[in-house]
Amino acid sequence: MSSNLWFWIIVVAVVVLVVALVAGLVIARKRKISLAADRAAEKAEEVKPKGGGYQAGGGIALAPGGEKTEEPVHPAGERTEVDGQPGVGDDASVPRDAPRRGIVDVVLPDETEAPEKPEVKPEPVPEPAPKPAPEPEPVEEIAPAGGRIERLRGRLSKSRSAFGQSLLGLLGAGDLDEDSWQDVEDTLLVADLGAATTTEIVEKLRAELSVRAVRTSEEARTVLREVLIGALKTEGDRAVRALPHGTGDEKKPAVVLVAGVNGTGKTTTTGKLARVLVAQGRHVLLGAADTFRAAAADQLQTWADRVGAEVVRGKEGADPAAVAFDAVKRGTEAGVDAVLIDTAGRLHTKTGLMDELGKVKRVVEKQAKVDEVLLVLDATTGQNGLMQARVFAEVVSVTGIVLTKLDGTAKGGIVFQVQRELGVPVKLVGLGEGADDLAPFEAGAFVDALLG
Numbered sequence: 019m020s021s022n023l024w025f026w027i028i029v030v031a032v033v034v035l036v037v038a039l040v041a042g043l044v045i046a047r048k049r050k051i052s053l054a055a056d057r058a059a060e061k062a063e064e065v066k067p068k069g070g071g072y073q074a075g076g077g078i079a080l081a082p083g084g085e086k087t088e089e090p091v092h093p094a095g096e097r098t099e100v101d102g103q104p105g106v107g108d109d110a111s112v113p114r115d116a117p118r119r120g121i122v123d124v125v126l127p128d129e130t131e132a133p134e135k136p137e138v139k140p141e142p143v144p145e146p147a148p149k150p151a152p153e154p155e156p157v158e159e160i161a162p163a164g165g166r167i168e169r170l171r172g173r174l175s176k177s178r179s180a181f182g183q184s185l186l187g188l189l190g191a192g193d194l195d196e197d198s199w200q201d202v203e204d205t206l207l208v209a210d211l212g213a214a215t216t217t218e219i220v221e222k223l224r225a226e227l228s229v230r231a232v233r234t235s236e237e238a239r240t241v242l243r244e245v246l247i248g249a250l251k252t253e254g255d256r257a258v259r260a261l262p263h264g265t266g267d268e269k270k271p272a273v274v275l276v277a278g279v280n281g282t283g284k285t286t287t288t289g290k291l292a293r294v295l296v297a298q299g300r301h302v303l304l305g306a307a308d309t310f311r312a313a314a315a316d317q318l319q320t321w322a323d324r325v326g327a328e329v330v331r332g333k334e335g336a337d338p339a340a341v342a343f344d345a346v347k348r349g350t351e352a353g354v355d356a357v358l359i360d361t362a363g364r365l366h367t368k369t370g371l372m373d374e375l376g377k378v379k380r381v382v383e384k385q386a387k388v389d390e391v392l393l394v395l396d397a398t399t400g401q402n403g404l405m406q407a408r409v410f411a412e413v414v415s416v417t418g419i420v421l422t423k424l425d426g427t428a429k430g431g432i433v434f435q436v437q438r439e440l441g442v443p444v445k446l447v448g449l450g451e452g453a454d455d456l457a458p459f460e461a462g463a464f465v466d467a468l469l470g
């Protein structure tokens with residue numbers, strides 16, 4: 019082959035190769051554009067606004083700065099509601115353009131110098147009003163003493179339930195056998211009537227029930243009542259000797275000594291008795307001869323204040339006989355109607371204390387007769403009260419018994435024993451802690467209260 023031929027063959031091959039190359043490139047380009055178009059479409063998707071399709075049609079209106087714009091007209095006008103709540107259009111806070119205080123230099127006061135005070139004219143002092151005369155301490159209203167036991171009958175209910183009801187139950191059952199009589203005896207003993215009184219009462223009851231041929235419980239009640247009242251009879255007078263002796267210049271106060279063991283109710287009884295006397299228009303002076311316990315004198319003072327009575331008291335630990343002496347002296351000078359002397363509680367088993375009580379009485383008697391020695395017995399102590407009564411009676415010749423706390427015991431029967439043993443009448447009974455819970459002892463009313 020000639021060299022020209024080879025030349026033309028190479029040229030043609032090169033041309034074909036170039037054409038093929040160009041055609042390949044065009045085809046590849048076409049494929050590339052379609053991809054780009056997709057991407058462009060995707061891009062167009064991405065930049066779509068997300069405001070629900072809203073697209074601003076125009077730009078934001080702009081105004082030149084530094085110029086005052088017109089104030090809007092307040093839309094709310096006059097509000098009708100006045101409950102303090104903000105209304106539509108009200109300013110929720112201080113407007114930004116409200117007038118403000120600028121920063122200024124303030125002169126601070128000199129710390130060492132007191133600030134100058136404006137001159138204050140003194141107020142004219144008003145003339146003090148004349149003081150009204152001190153009003154007398156109001157004296158409490160005191161319940162009348164008459165018929166008190168009737169009014170206080172309910173207080174004896176405990177005694178009644180234990181004593182009267184069981185006795186009436188036994189006696190009202192008709193013919194009694196020996197066992198039943200034994201039960202009657204036991205009931206009387208449990209109620210603290212004591213062996214001697216019990217025997218005496220049972221004997222009388224047996225005799226009366228058979229003589230009167232008692233058949234009904236009502237008849238039995240009548241007999242029982244009479245027998246019990248009979249057992250409470252006493253020769254002694256139940257009146258409390260607390261009224262003055264003599265008249266005019268000769269008048270001397272009655273002197274009442276109140277004695278007993280600790281806590282029986284001496285001070286309370288003295289106070290209650292003072293009230294009874296004051297209620298009857300009497301003048302009373304109280305002597306606080308319980309010098310062991312300062313509180314006892316204070317307690318007596320309180321009672322005295324309540325009824326407007328005077329108190330003579332000594333220092334704590336002072337000789338009780340001296341205080342009692344002073345009280346009677348003062349009462350005589352002051353012309354009172356009664357001097358009530360409250361003594362310290364003392365155990366009847368302590369000889370020294372009992373001697374001291376004897377001395378109190380003897381010393382007082384150097385200037386006045388002791389008219390009444392009241393022995394205060396606590397009914398709740400039962401038989402022990404009887405032992406106390408015996409010893410006190412020996413030392414100070416007791417003239418009357420006050421049986422306290424009958425409201426709190428079923429052992430009212432001690433009344434029968436004490437009277438029988440001592441031959442001294444029960445004059446008063448305490449039926450409560452109240453100021454007027456002191457009653458005169460009346461056998462009939464007492465038995466009625468026991469039987470219910």
Ligand SMILES: Nc1nc2c(ncn2[C@@H]2O[C@H](COP(=O)(O)OP(=O)(O)OP(=O)(O)O)[C@@H](O)[C@H]2O)c(=O)[nH]1
Nearest residue numbers: 280281282283284285286363422423448449450451
């Ligand atoms: N329920 C009842 N309580 C009473 C009665 N009398 C007195 N009391 C109470 O018994 C307590 C003792 O009473 P006081 O009067 O202080 O006895 P007191 O004998 O003076 O006592 P001392 O000075 O310590 O010996 C008080 O709480 C009284 O209120 C009463 O009749 N019935």
